[in-house]
Amino acid sequence: MNPKIANKIADAVIYILVAIVVIILALLIGFILITGIPHISWHFLTSVSQSFSAGGGIRDQLFNSIYLLILTLIISFPIALGSGIYLAEYAPKNWFTSLIQTAIEVLSSLPSIIVGLFCYLLFVIEFQLGFSILSGAIALTFFNLPLLTRSIQESLESVPDLQRQAGASLGLSRWKTITGIIFPIAIPGIITGIILSAGRVFGEAAALIYTAGESAPAISYSNFNPFNPASFLNPMRPAETLAVHIWKVNTEGVTPDASQISSGSSAVLIIVILIFNLGAHYLGKHLYDKMTASK
Amino acid sequence: MDQIKAKLMKPSKETKQETVGKIISYTCIVAIMLLVLLVLYFIISFGMSTFTKNNVNLWSFLSGTNWSPGQVDAHGNPEVGALPMIVTSFAVTILSALVATPFAIAVSLFMTIIAPKHGKGFLQAIIELLVGIPSVVYGYIGLTLVVPFIRHLYGGTGFGILSGTIVLFVMVLPTITSLTVDSLKAVPRYYLEASLALGATRWQTIYKVILRAATPGILTAIIFGMARAFGEALAVQMVIGNATLMPKSLLTPAATLTSQLTTGIGNTVMGSLPNNALWSLALILLLMSLVFNIAVKFVGSKGDLNK
Numbered sequence: 003m004n005p006k007i008a009n010k011i012a013d014a015v016i017y018i019l020v021a022i023v024v025i026i027l028a029l030l031i032g033f034i035l036i037t038g039i040p041h042i043s044w045h046f047l048t049s050v051s052q053s054f055s056a057g058g059g060i061r062d063q064l065f066n067s068i069y070l071l072i073l074t075l076i077i078s079f080p081i082a083l084g085s086g087i088y089l090a091e092y093a094p095k096n097w098f099t100s101l102i103q104t105a106i107e108v109l110s111s112l113p114s115i116i117v118g119l120f121c122y123l124l125f126v127i128e129f130q131l132g133f134s135i136l137s138g139a140i141a142l143t144f145f146n147l148p149l150l151t152r153s154i155q156e157s158l159e160s161v162p163d164l165q166r167q168a169g170a171s172l173g174l175s176r177w178k179t180i181t182g183i184i185f186p187i188a189i190p191g192i193i194t195g196i197i198l199s200a201g202r203v204f205g206e207a208a209a210l211i212y213t214a215g216e217s218a219p220a221i222s223y224s225n226f227n228p229f230n231p232a233s234f235l236n237p238m239r240p241a242e243t244l245a246v247h248i249w250k251v252n253t254e255g256v257t258p259d260a261s262q263i264s265s266g267s268s269a270v271l272i273i274v275i276l277i278f279n280l281g282a283h284y285l286g287k288h289l290y291d292k293m294t295a296s297k
Numbered sequence: 298m299d300q301i302k303a304k305l306m307k308p309s310k311e312t313k314q315e316t317v318g319k320i321i322s323y324t325c326i327v328a329i330m331l332l333v334l335l336v337l338y339f340i341i342s343f344g345m346s347t348f349t350k351n352n353v354n355l356w357s358f359l360s361g362t363n364w365s366p367g368q369v370d371a372h373g374n375p376e377v378g379a380l381p382m383i384v385t386s387f388a389v390t391i392l393s394a395l396v397a398t399p400f401a402i403a404v405s406l407f408m409t410i411i412a413p414k415h416g417k418g419f420l421q422a423i424i425e426l427l428v429g430i431p432s433v434v435y436g437y438i439g440l441t442l443v444v445p446f447i448r449h450l451y452g453g454t455g456f457g458i459l460s461g462t463i464v465l466f467v468m469v470l471p472t473i474t475s476l477t478v479d480s481l482k483a484v485p486r487y488y489l490e491a492s493l494a495l496g497a498t499r500w501q502t503i504y505k506v507i508l509r510a511a512t513p514g515i516l517t518a519i520i521f522g523m524a525r526a527f528g529e530a531l532a533v534q535m536v537i538g539n540a541t542l543m544p545k546s547l548l549t550p551a552a553t554l555t556s557q558l559t560t561g562i563g564n565t566v567m568g569s570l571p572n573n574a575l576w577s578l579a580l581i582l583l584l585m586s587l588v589f590n591i592a593v594k595f596v597g598s599k600g601d602l603n604k
Contacts, residue, residue, distance in 0.1 A: 005498045012500035016411060019403035026467065027423050033438060084325025092322055102326055105333040111586050112336065113528025115555050119562060119579055120336045123343065127567065147329060175311035177318025205431025208530040212562060248433045249531050252440055261441060268434045275429045
């Protein structure tokens with residue numbers, strides 16, 4: 003075949019495939035937003051969910067998702083930061099480091115249902131934490147750690163070596179150089195990484211069904227005692243998140259308006275994740291400009 | 298003099314700081330290692346208990362086609378044949394990867410070589426958003442759009458491998474695309490320029506130079522996509538139909554390893570045979586995830602351009 007004709011055909015095929023993908027994606031996002039946004043109202047966001055009658059909202063689920071996200075970040079960030087510093091600054095090139103890298107890769111590729119079942123076994127049953135926000139946060143930590151460690155490591159590694167040499171020539175210890183010089187420069191990258199991983203955690207459901215549970219008991223938002231079972235701050239209460247709620251009303255629920263609730267909740271999830279994505283992008287850029295005097 | 302000597306002999310402030318720092322970062326990394334080992338240990342030990350405690354034959358577990366763990370067959374052996382789930386899991390994974398790969402390669406060629414301007418802005422943003430969409434949302438869309446569509450088109454219930462494949466296709470497409478884009482970008486620009494300078498058309502350049510150079514990267518992308526598809530639980534569970542039968546066609550309800558785990562664990566008693574059998578399914582999932590990891594390592598080490 004004439005190469006020029008082949009070139010034209012190949013171009014046409016690629017354009018058609020890309021067009022199909024774009025149509026699918028537009029349909030997908032359009033469907034979620036168009037069917038979902040009409041259901042989002044102040045009432046939907048602020049009322050309690052109903053199991054057997056229509057008109058339920060997602061107040062508790064939304065709050066649980068956010069609370070779980072915050073707890074997860076509190077647990078996982080320090081560990082990820084330490085590991086990221088180790089991998090970026092201290093790790094020698096030897097078998098042990100490559101073993102660690104492999105372990106992190108294995109952790110990041112574990113199916114989330116496996117992580118969920120493991121945490122169910124160890125924390126919910128063995129340690130008797132029960133279906134609770136704490137168990138859920140630990141499960142999400144497993145899920146979050148590899149992502150966060152990788153992004154922290156990458157943002158630390160992207161700091162030029164000149165900065166480390168400058169620290170060393172001032173007689174600073176390596177640890178002081180890291181905490182005083184390298185870490186502040188890497189903060190914009192680290193924050194971007196945190197926000198992106200937060201988006202993942204926010205939508206995770208498979209790891210939560212058997213750890214944070216599928217029920218949302220009534221909670222009081224005026225009770226600030228975290229040890230009171232009815233308090234919204236109590237980490238030991240079972241908590242259904244938004245993503246789990248979507249799954250439940252579609253598979254096990256008997257709610258008459260399941261499809262309205264699901265489309266509304268899906269739209270809320272997508273919008274939150276969109277905000278996380280855009281926020282990560284702009285905040286990272288803004289902080290970078292501000293802290294490095296590049297503007 | 299003695300004072301100076303004492304000062305010189307003692308570790309300096311910097312050394313102490315250094316020790317503290319090292320201890321902190323070592324602790325964190327060791328914690329992660331321990332977590333991974335714990336997961337592996339627990340899943341493996343629970344997964345093996347079907348074979349060690351309940352004395353189920355490994356081969357009959359892997360090749361049996363009847364899954365009703367509460368009952369026994371004519372010979373008094375429990376009916377735990379996991380083959381239907383294994384076959385379905387592999388079917389949806391391989392089919393969705395097969396369908397998604399040409400689309401992913403086309404989109405990434407479009408984004409990197411044909412129209413890099415469009416690629417950087419609009420498509421990139423969309424792909425990033427799609428990677429982030431939670432799997433339950435995909436499952437919900439599959440349930441409300443794909444399943445009724447299939448039912449309308451081919452009759453039956455609409456639940457089955459075909460619906461699962463379509464949902465997974467959309468889920469793995471962004472994963473494969475973004476990794477393929479990375480590997481196409483890693484091909485040195487002078488490869489492209491040299492080929493064009495020799496008078497090759499764009500397609501000849503793409504087909505004979507770029508794609509060849511990026512093959513290991515693209516394979517890695519496909520394996521990552523397959524790993525995601527294989528481990529995906531809820532989206533598949535919502536559209537596959539959850540019938541633990543040997544799949545006869547793409548349209549009959551079936552069950553994957555993950556969907557069976559999702560629906561089953563809550564309904565069985567800890568330590569009983571039905572529960573242990575589910576842990577064995579989890580063990581298969583874990584082993585497959587390790588296999589995907591090893592495959593990525595293998596492909597990656599084969600195809601390093603700098604070697």
